[in-house]
Amino acid sequence: LAYKKILVVDDSMITRTMVKNILTNIGYSVDAVLDVTEAMVKLKMNHYDLIISDITMPKISGYEFVERLKTDELYMDIPIIVMSSITTETALNKLRKFKIEAYIQKDAFNQSEFVDKVKEILTKYHS
Numbered sequence: 069l070a071y072k073k074i075l076v077v078d079d080s081m082i083t084r085t086m087v088k089n090i091l092t093n094i095g096y097s098v099d100a101v102l103d104v105t106e107a108m109v110k111l112k113m114n115h116y117d118l119i120i121s122d123i124t125m126p127k128i129s130g131y132e133f134v135e136r137l138k139t140d141e142l143y144m145d146i147p148i149i150v151m152s153s154i155t156t157e158t159a160l161n162k163l164r165k166f167k168i169e170a171y172i173q174k175d176a177f178n179q180s181e182f183v184d185k186v187k188e189i190l191t192k193y194h195s
Contacts, residue, residue, distance in 0.1 A: 076100040077107045078122035104128035123152035138166040147189050
């Protein structure tokens with residue numbers, strides 16, 4: 069597997085740490101930040117192959133973050149997985165107009181499905 073960089077954006081330290089550990093253990097390079105402001109700083113300095121973002125965050129929500137990315141030529145091609153505790157249907161209704169790759173409901177988190185989904189997306193975009 070080629071070297072891939074993933075950005076995780078989540079204000080929950082538990083989620084950030086868990087996701088970062090899972091992805092680092094299978095060989096990805098992961099930056100984890102707690103909000104959109106930090107994420108935008110990271111995006112200016114690095115190229116990411118995938119972004120995993122929460123929805124419910126302080127100041128700027130994940131919805132706004134996804135919209136910002138998908139309407140900016142610099143970032144619109146980066147695949148996004150949204151991971152949140154908001155019910156799938158509610159979140160997807162709001163996210164439908166932006167092309168996200170996957171939605172993962174936190175309380176239904178399954179590590180092996182998550183890893184498979186990440187690998188599938190990275191293969192699709194960067195094979």
